[in-house]
Amino acid sequence: MLHNEGFHALDRQECLRRLAKVPVGRVVYTRQALPAVLPVNFSLDADSSVLLRTSAGSGLVHAIDGVVVAFEADDFDAAARSGWSVVVTGRAAVVTDPAEHERLSRVGPRSWVVTRDDVFVRLESEMVTGREVTGAHGAA
Amino acid sequence: MLHNEGFHALDRQECLRRLAKVPVGRVVYTRQALPAVLPVNFSLDADSSVLLRTSAGSGLVHAIDGVVVAFEADDFDAAARSGWSVVVTGRAAVVTDPAEHERLSRVGPRSWVVTRDDVFVRLESEMVTGREVTGAHGAA
Numbered sequence: 641m642l643h644n645e646g647f648h649a650l651d652r653q654e655c656l657r658r659l660a661k662v663p664v665g666r667v668v669y670t671r672q673a674l675p676a677v678l679p680v681n682f683s684l685d686a687d688s689s690v691l692l693r694t695s696a697g698s699g700l701v702h703a704i705d706g707v708v709v710a711f712e713a714d715d716f717d718a719a720a721r722s723g724w725s726v727v728v729t730g731r732a733a734v735v736t737d738p739a740e741h742e743r744l745s746r747v748g749p750r751s752w753v754v755t756r757d758d759v760f761v762r763l764e765s766e767m768v769t770g771r772e773v774t775g776a777h778g779a780a
Numbered sequence: 781m782l783h784n785e786g787f788h789a790l791d792r793q794e795c796l797r798r799l800a801k802v803p804v805g806r807v808v809y810t811r812q813a814l815p816a817v818l819p820v821n822f823s824l825d826a827d828s829s830v831l832l833r834t835s836a837g838s839g840l841v842h843a844i845d846g847v848v849v850a851f852e853a854d855d856f857d858a859a860a861r862s863g864w865s866v867v868v869t870g871r872a873a874v875v876t877d878p879a880e881h882e883r884l885s886r887v888g889p890r891s892w893v894v895t896r897d898d899v900f901v902r903l904e905s906e907m908v909t910g911r912e913v914t915g916a917h918g919a920a
Contacts, residue, residue, distance in 0.1 A: 666806060670815065675848070675849055
């Protein structure tokens, strides 16, 4: 649906504004040479990086620490054939600085489930793209 | 949130049942050596493959025809810290058989926007995984 006509691009500020309004996005990465995707709750830091919280021993951390990943969030209304999506592409890195970890423990995202040995992962918002479809064209 | 405890796996049939209930998913692939993701509306074919419809000349078709991709759909309730996600991993291929194209023009997904030179892309559901988080653990 969102491949050519019928949508328009969102600028970086608008993308970040929309990202801030949704609780869940999806980390897109490579695992064992295959495309992989995992929904996560997240928050945006003051520098517009995306913050995740997970277990230090998780497969996700192993796969993405130090690697360029994509992060996607969206909101669609199928009945109206409208909605938007934003993709952040940038390097992921576990937060290793103790003071920063402590700060994020207060202001960063909270886990939805019980985790052990929590770490925060920061995704730099090096490239931020987004688009909106306003729908109702109803092409067959 | 979905990385370790607090969630349970969904079997293939349950994954497909849930996929059939949502209109939009996300194709996960590689573009210019970077992870990429694009939301699309879709439908499931009788053989449980995922069907997309897009323009023959789209960047998506160029990137995924003949390639193994992932396809993700989910539904979360942030207030309840619950929800589910399903990931289909398999080979994508443009439908080139004219009879099959004609059949899908009748029963396949409809584009949300105006497209030209429509093609259908089939994603084989070679690997289907899913999980559900029932939330409310509220771990810090």
